[in-house]
Amino acid sequence: MAAFLEVAKLHAAYGPTRVLHGIDFSMDEGTITTLLGANGAGKTTTLRALCGMVKTQGQVSFAGERLDGKATEDIVRKGIAHVPDGRGTFVNLTTEENLRLGAYTRKDRDAVESDLERVFGYFPRLKERREQQAGTLSGGEQQMLAVSRALMLRPRLMLLDEPSFGLAPLIVRELFEILRTVNEKEKVSMLVVEQNAAMALELADHAYLIETGRVVLSGTAREIKRNDAVRRSYLGY
Amino acid sequence: MEAFLHQVLAGLATGGIYASLALALVMIYQATHLVNFAQGEMAMFATYFAWSLINAGMPYWPAFLLTVVFAFFLGVVIERVIIRPVENSPVLAVVVVFIALLVILNSVTGWIFSYTIKTFPSPFPAEPIFGSYITSHQGGAIGVTLVVLLLLYLFFRFTPLGLAMRAAAQNPESARLVGIRVGWMLALGWGLAAAIGGVAGMMVAPIVFLDPNMMGGVLLYAFAAALVGGIDNPAGAVFGGFLVGVLENVLGAFVIGNELKLAVALVLIIGVLVVKPSGFFGKVLVTRV
Numbered sequence: 333m334a335a336f337l338e339v340a341k342l343h344a345a346y347g348p349t350r351v352l353h354g355i356d357f358s359m360d361e362g363t364i365t366t367l368l369g370a371n372g373a374g375k376t377t378t379l380r381a382l383c384g385m386v387k388t389q390g391q392v393s394f395a396g397e398r399l400d401g402k403a404t405e406d407i408v409r410k411g412i413a414h415v416p417d418g419r420g421t422f423v424n425l426t427t428e429e430n431l432r433l434g435a436y437t438r439k440d441r442d443a444v445e446s447d448l449e450r451v452f453g454y455f456p457r458l459k460e461r462r463e464q465q466a467g468t469l470s471g472g473e474q475q476m477l478a479v480s481r482a483l484m485l486r487p488r489l490m491l492l493d494e495p496s497f498g499l500a501p502l503i504v505r506e507l508f509e510i511l512r513t514v515n516e517k518e519k520v521s522m523l524v525v526e527q528n529a530a531m532a533l534e535l536a537d538h539a540y541l542i543e544t545g546r547v548v549l550s551g552t553a554r555e556i557k558r559n560d561a562v563r564r565s566y567l568g569y
Numbered sequence: 570m571e572a573f574l575h576q577v578l579a580g581l582a583t584g585g586i587y588a589s590l591a592l593a594l595v596m597i598y599q600a601t602h603l604v605n606f607a608q609g610e611m612a613m614f615a616t617y618f619a620w621s622l623i624n625a626g627m628p629y630w631p632a633f634l635l636t637v638v639f640a641f642f643l644g645v646v647i648e649r650v651i652i653r654p655v656e657n658s659p660v661l662a663v664v665v666v667f668i669a670l671l672v673i674l675n676s677v678t679g680w681i682f683s684y685t686i687k688t689f690p691s692p693f694p695a696e697p698i699f700g701s702y703i704t705s706h707q708g709g710a711i712g713v714t715l716v717v718l719l720l721l722y723l724f725f726r727f728t729p730l731g732l733a734m735r736a737a738a739q740n741p742e743s744a745r746l747v748g749i750r751v752g753w754m755l756a757l758g759w760g761l762a763a764a765i766g767g768v769a770g771m772m773v774a775p776i777v778f779l780d781p782n783m784m785g786g787v788l789l790y791a792f793a794a795a796l797v798g799g800i801d802n803p804a805g806a807v808f809g810g811f812l813v814g815v816l817e818n819v820l821g822a823f824v825i826g827n828e829l830k831l832a833v834a835l836v837l838i839i840g841v842l843v844v845k846p847s848g849f850f851g852k853v854l855v856t857r858v
Binding site: 383403404408414421422423425433434437481485 | 733747
């Protein structure tokens with residue numbers, strides 16, 4: 333049986349600048365996988381490539397279907413929700429409108445209403461801010477909103493780009509708790525890109541280390557945590 | 570006093586027409602950050618379509634509705650066929666395309682229908698209303714404008730498609746990530762803008778008469794209206810439209826005379842750009858990081 337998500341020889345470039353030089357990795361359904369690496373290693377670009385947001389070469393298959401070459405809108409419709417770098421908030425719309433947009437492609441209107449309550453259950457702060465213009469939310473609230481918007485799709489796979497970026501440590505911990513709950517209870521698979529390697533390895537089942545557009549190391553999160561090079565460069569002890 | 574009130578009401582009537590066209594400009598500006606110079610000619614072309622239907626014996630209101638639908642598809646086709654290929658081109662290239670569209674629509678209309686000035690019927694009775702302060706057509710034009718504005722507000726505020734269009738205009742990348750087909754939303758926006766323009770054309774034609782150059786002045790007032798209200802603010806554009814309509818009429822009647830009316834629009838445009846480029850209601854975007 334083929335893997336849930338399988339990426340083979342993925343190349344990507346912004347204009348003449350090549351960023352990914354043949355990335356290979358795969359993940360199983362229901363697991364959390366993390367991509368680690370320094371600034372500029374190509375983590376964000378990998379996520380963008382999966383969603384058809386940059387021009388790519390190579391193969392991406394998801395649940396037995398090829399994704400490479402498809403438009404972003406169609407990839408989303410396969411059940412892949414992307415929590416982008418910078419959160420992608422619709423700043424002029426209200427919190428609730430942002431959330432409803434997350435469910436834009438769904439036809440089951442009643443279930444959308446109950447899902448709205450479900451994400452408010454995870455993030456009660458968003459319920460308080462329901463009618464507020466989303467651009468006025470704090471950074472942490474906007475990150476919660478981005479995750480919630482992705483959940484409103486009822487995704488099979490979530491791509492999370494630096495969910496801890498710019499957040500206070502306490503909020504990061506809370507957010508990662510909720511991600512784990514979502515993964516365990518709702519069986520949502522997750523591919524997490526993080527600079528905060530310690531947090532990411534605690535959350536993930538598997539990890540890949542990316543350097544200058546290539547995978548240089550892979551294994552279970554436990555193995556990677558014990559790797560000396562990773563410990564020195566990314567965990568700092 | 571009575572004469573003054575009369576001018577104000579007449580100004581509100583033409584103001585509503587400017588407001589509609591200004592709104593069409595703002596809708597396209599929000600999505601593309603460009604001002605569609607051909608908006609007036611698109612409205613004019615749609616009005617000729619209505620004239621053909623009415624001339625062929627169709628009653629007014631069915632012709633009106635059919636024209637709105639025609640204008641909508643005209644807008645969608647123009648976006649898909651002409652604007653889309655230059656979407657990522659430099660601003661000047663797109664502006665040139667807009668101007669070309671203006672000239673082409675103008676010439677094609679002249680070629681099909683000739684440049685002879687034609688009368689265009691009003692659907693409203695000839696007798697004045699409200700004790701002769703205002704003609705029925707003026708009153709009717711205000712009413713039609715308000716209905717159009719209300720429908721648009723309800724559409725954008727309360728329907729999922731309206732929400733998706735707002736999202737696509739604001740943040741195309743995030744919109745794609747929730748599965749919105751952004752390209753089609755833009756085309757829909759052009760269609761809606763053209764349909765609103767078509768209504769404006771049909772409302773103004775009984776006043777200015779039908780000829781291929783009829784929207785030149787109207788578009789200038791609509792520009793002024795959109796700028797006064799803040800080019801990125803739909804409600805501001807509507808307010809600006811009514812304000813410009815009233816100013817134009819009152820100043821034209823009592824201060825500067827009819828010959829210099831168009832100068833009011835130009836002075837407003839230049840004044841706003843110099844003093845307050847974001848317009849009265851140009852949104853100060855609140856964003857926390």
